[in-house]
Amino acid sequence: xxxxSMLLARYLAHPDPLAAAGNLVALLVxxxxxxxxxxxxxxxxxxxxxxxxxxxxxxxxxAVPFVARRSSLAARVMLVAxxxxxxxxxxxxxxxxxGSELYLGPCLMLAAMMFRKREQYLSLSLIALIxxxxxxLHDRYGASFLAWxxxxxxxxxxxNIFYVAILTAFIGVSVGRARGDGPRDx
Numbered sequence: 001x002x003x004x005s006m007l008l009a010r011y012l013a014h015p016d017p018l019a020a021a022g023n024l025v026a027l028l029v030x031x032x033x034x035x036x037x038x039x040x041x042x043x044x045x046x047x048x049x050x051x052x053x054x055x056x057x058x059x060x061x062x063a064v065p066f067v068a069r070r071s072s073l074a075a076r077v078m079l080v081a082x083x084x085x086x087x088x089x090x091x092x093x094x095x096x097x098x099g100s101e102l103y104l105g106p107c108l109m110l111a112a113m114m115f116r117k118r119e120q121y122l123s124l125s126l127i128a129l130i131x132x133x134x135x136x137l138h139d140r141y142g143a144s145f146l147a148w149x150x151x152x153x154x155x156x157x158x159x160n161i162f163y164v165a166i167l168t169a170f171i172g173v174s175v176g177r178a179r180g181d182g183p184r185d186x
Contacts, residue, residue: 008027011023011065012024012027012065014065014068014069014072016068016072017177017178017179017180018072018076018114018115018116018175018178018179019068019072019075019076020178021114021174021175021177021178022064022068022075022076022079022110022114022175023064023065023068023075024174025079025110025170025171025174025175026061026062026064026065026079026082027061027062027065028167028170029061029083029167030057030058030059030060030061030062030064031058031062033054033055033057033058033061034052034055034058036051036054036055036163037051037052037054037055039159040155040156040159043155043159044148044151044152044155044156046146046148046149046152047146047147050093050145050146051093051094051146053093053145054086054089054090054093054094057082057085057086057089060078060082060086061079061082061083061086063078064078064079064082073119073122076114076115077122077126079110079114080107080110080111080114080126080130081126083103083106083107083110084104084107084111084126084129084130084133087100087101087103087104087107088133088137090103091137091141092141092142092144092145093144093145093146094144094145094146094156095141095143095144095145095146095148095153096138096139096141096144097144097150097153097156097157098144098148098153098156098157098160099156099157099160099161100160101134101138102160102161102164103160103164103167104130104133104134105164105168106164106167106168106171107130108127108130108131109168109171109172109175110171110175111123111126111127111130112127113171113172113175113176113179114175
C-alpha cells in the first residue's frame with residue numbers, strides 16, 4: 001500500500017503548483033466517476049445501467065497528470081475542458097431534473113482559478129465558453145436516458161448538491177493553496 005501511495009504521489013507531483021493542484025482535482029474526479037452510479041443505485045434502487053456511459057470520461061481525467069508532464073498549461077486547459085464537457089454530457093444522460101448542471105459551478109471555478117494573471121485571456125475565454133454552453137443547452141437537452149420517478153430525481157438532486165459543495169470546497173482549498181497564501185507577516 002505504501003508503494004502504491006508513493007507511485008501515486010509521484011504521478012501527481014509537478015513543479016508548477018497549479019498543475020499539481022489540477023492533477024489532484026483530476027484524480028479525485030476521475031477516480032470517483034465509477035462510484036457515482038453505484039451510490040445512486042444504492043440510494044434509489046433505480047436502473048443505473050445507462051449511467052455507466054458517463055464514467056467513460058474517467059480516463060480523460062486520469063490522463064491530466066500525464067499531459068501536465070509535457071505542458072502545465074495544456075493540462076490545466078484539459079482539466080477545465082474535460083470537466084465542462086463531461087458535465088454537459090451528464091446533463092443529457094441524467095436529465096436536467098437531477099441537478100447535474102450544478103457541476104458547471106466547479107468548472108467555472110477551475111476556469112477562474114487555474115490560470116495565472118498572464119493567462120487571464122485564456123481563463124476568461126474558458127469561462128465564456130462554459131457560460132455559452134450553459135445558456136445554449138439549458139432546457140434544450142431533450143429527454144433523459146433515465147426513466148426515473150420524481151422521488152429518484154429528488155434523491156439525485158440531493159446527492160448533486162452535496163457533491164458539488166464538497167468538490168467546490170476541495171477545489172478552493174487545493175487551488176487556493178497552490179496560488180499561495182499571499183504575503184507573510186514578518
